[in-house]
Amino acid sequence: MEPIIHFAPYTGWVYPNETVFEWSVLIAVYPYLTGLVAGAFTVSSLYQVFGFERLKPVAHLALLTSLSFMIFVPTPLLLHLGHPERAFNSTITPHLTSAMAMFGFFASFYVALLMLEGWFAYRPFIVEQAQKRTDLLGRFYRLLTLGSYDVSEHAMRFDRKWIFALAVIGIPAAHGLHGYVGFMYGSLKAREWWSSDLMPVIFLFSAIISGVSLLAVLYVVSCKLRKITVDLACLKGLAYTIWAFIMVALVLEGLEFANIVYKGREGVDMIMQYVTGPLLVPYFILQFAIGAITPLLWLSYMIWRGTTGKALVVGVTACACLVLFSVFMMRWNVVIGGQEISKTGKGLLNYHLPFFGKEGALVAIALTLAPLALLFGLTRLFPPWADDTTHAHS
Amino acid sequence: MKNDDKPSLAARREFLSKLGRAATCTGAAIGAAALGVMPNVSAKSEPAADAGSFPTKDYDWSKHQWGFGVDATKCIGCLRCVEACKRENDVPVNAHQFRTWVERYVHLEDDPEVHIDSQQDPVNIEASGSEKEFRFANRYKDAKVDKAFFVPKLCNHCTHPACVQVCPTGATYRTEDGVVLIDHGYCIGCRYCVQACPYGARYFNEEKGVSDKCTWCYHRITKGLQPACVEVCPVGARVFGDQNDKQSPISLFIRNNRVQVLRPETGNAPNVFYVGIDKEVN
Known part of the structure; x- marks a missing residue:
């Protein structure tokens, strides 16, 4: 029989109970998904609230992406719990001192907000489909109209006001949600690798670049699938957004690391041994060099040279993929890396990622891809394409 | 409209x-x-106030304030405490999950590094021959030892416990009499508490799906008994008692010694007091 518990090999001195990794890859997937939600919502807000007209082609796609990923955010947590059937204990009887207890409320509020904003944004389309279709789907759309068929200019003005208000509320909600995820790690004083005041903002900015990158990739892929030309102005807008935020993200991460090294508190020797040893490749090479610096330089070059056409599409898509990878590595290096450095400050552990099993790589990959399947379904029901004539885009 | x-x-x-x-x-x-x-x-949370449905009759938790002392100068590293705890508290039989453990610190001649291990170390497990009984292997018999000592460890039952602060459901809580407990019927098994404890005192019981840790044998102390580890210690390295009673072993231990706690900088305010530990111990 396979043992229930997998013990981690270690070097140096670690507390006996630390030899079991308690937070697995799923806990790295959780902030990754949350970050994509916040980042995608940022794009939607840039259009809805700040009037970035060039992002119009992805504005509705951003909303749907945000919703699809948000629905799957709790799944890695639920799979990880020892008693998932008790999950609602933290919502029914929340312990107010716990950062984690508030998750249920933040998440529910945000899902409700996304659904409401989506409903307003898609109302003209829903009404049109409800009136046109006579099949089962027609019934579905009629149900979704909630009895309101008024699509007059007056009603539309009212809707736009709501969309604007919801998008405004959504900005602190989405970013608060993700900043709070960073706080969950940053507020733990037991681990030097986590315990940092910068952690919430680091999470936030990496979230933004990941979400915007995801949208860039989704947009290009959707254009290819739909055999339409990519709106280069829109793609450039996304590239600018990634470029601007990636610099902030890099500076923050650099500051965080510099703080740890410069303060040189107890246990820093072990951290240095760790980052120059086992973490060298995942941290400096994969997360920074390949995932962040390369796209930053590439994007800078394209902006400087005024690259356009296919080179721009390929360049931005490749950069976006690298950023998506980098942000996942960042989550991995925080969650798994934090646990690989012993609380004793005198030893290192080695996490082994199983491929199969409840908390294995396969489940992690499936959970990361599942929102895309949902998104595919949602785009069928609610086409987010601005060029689509069937869709009265707001 | x-x-x-x-x-x-x-x-x-x-x-x-x-x-x-x-x-x-x-x-x-x-x-x-x-x-x-x-x-x-804030981290400075208050203990549970209501005695409510206490299982042991005639026990008033508002009348006690338990405390634990460790005299590291007395510990001989026999590990009876570890075995007794495992049996008393149904701790999983393996070399990776403990409610209490003993650390060995060895300074060798001409070696600036301190060598630290515990009973879970593979060399020690090999020496004991099983994960049911624990022994410290005589691994330094051929080396010149400058200084060596043992340090028993357990949950510190902090006054401001980080584990209680982060628990999303309140399943882990601090009692009126100063003990940090876990309600296994309410714990959701998120393991945030395991991460938050700076002392590595908590582990996750996979079979039960809940976090677990030392309770100072709450089921025993509320009946007037000593914790199992204190009971079996052959040298009196572990001291337990009521801090409200000025003549109790723990009160005398604290009064008669210069005691210290582990990682005071965390602000957790531990209630396990140590005598005879060295600068490397944390």
């Missing part, structure tokens, strides 16, 4: 003014709530 006849400008003004009022009220409510909640959210 019913309001179609209203001039749109007036309707908009009305809407905005309502929105403004709503925002003001919400802001005020959130502000007031934040002021009320803030003291509770």
Whole structure:
């Protein structure tokens, strides 16, 4: 029989109970998904609230992406719990001192907000489909109209006001949600690798670049699938957004690391041994060099040279993929890396990622891809394409 | 729409003014709530106050304040405490999960590094021959030892426990008599507490799906007995008692010694007091 518990090999001195990794890859997937939600919502807000007209082609796609990923955010947590059937204990009887207890409320509020904003944004389309279709789907759309068929200019003005208000509320909600995820790690004083005041903002900015990158990739892929030309102005807008935020993200991460090294508190020797040893490749090479610096330089070059056409599409898509990878590595290096450095400050552990099993790589990959399947379904029901004539885009 | 006849400008003004009022009220409510909640959210949480449905009759938890002492100068590293704890508290039979453990610190001649191990170390497990019984292997018999000592470890039952602060359901809590416990019927098994404990005192029981740790044998101490580890210690390295009783072993231990706690900088305010530990111990 396979043992229930997998013990981690270690070097140096670690507390006996630390030899079991308690937070697995799923806990790295959780902030990754949350970050994509916040980042995608940022794009939607840039259009809805700040009037970035060039992002119009992805504005509705951003909303749907945000919703699809948000629905799957709790799944890695639920799979990880020892008693998932008790999950609602933290919502029914929340312990107010716990950062984690508030998750249920933040998440529910945000899902409700996304659904409401989506409903307003898609109302003209829903009404049109409800009136046109006579099949089962027609019934579905009629149900979704909630009895309101008024699509007059007056009603539309009212809707736009709501969309604007919801998008405004959504900005602190989405970013608060993700900043709070960073706080969950940053507020733990037991681990030097986590315990940092910068952690919430680091999470936030990496979230933004990941979400915007995801949208860039989704947009290009959707254009290819739909055999339409990519709106280069829109793609450039996304590239600018990634470029601007990636610099902030890099500076923050650099500051965080510099703080740890410069303060040189107890246990820093072990951290240095760790980052120059086992973490060298995942941290400096994969997360920074390949995932962040390369796209930053590439994007800078394209902006400087005024690259356009296919080179721009390929360049931005490749950069976006690298950023998506980098942000996942960042989550991995925080969650798994934090646990690989012993609380004793005198030893290192080695996490082994199983491929199969409840908390294995396969489940992690499936959970990361599942929102895309949902998104595919949602785009069928609610086409987010601005060029689509069937869709009265707001 | 019913309001179609209203001039749109007036309707908009009305809407905005309502929105403004709503925002003001919400802001005020959130502000007031934040002021009320803030003291509770701070790490300095209060212990559970209500005795409620206490399982042991004739036990009044408001009359005790338990404390634990460790005299590291006495510990001989026999590990009877570890075995007794495992049996008494149904701790999983393996070399990776403990409610209490003993650390060995060895300074060798001409070696600036301190060598630290515990009973879970593979060399020690090999020496004991099983994960049911524990022994420290005589691994330094051929080396020149400058200084060596043992340090028993367990949950510190902190006055401001980080584990209690982070528990999302309140399944782990601090009792009126100063013991940090876990309600296994309410724990959701998120393991946030395991991460938050700076002492590595908690582990996750995979079979039960809940976190677990030392309770100072709460089921025993509330009946007037000693914790199992204290009971079996052959040299009196572990001391337990009621800090409210000035003549109790723990009160005398604290009064008669210069005691220290582990990682005081965390602000957790541990209630396990140590004598005879060295600078490397944390």
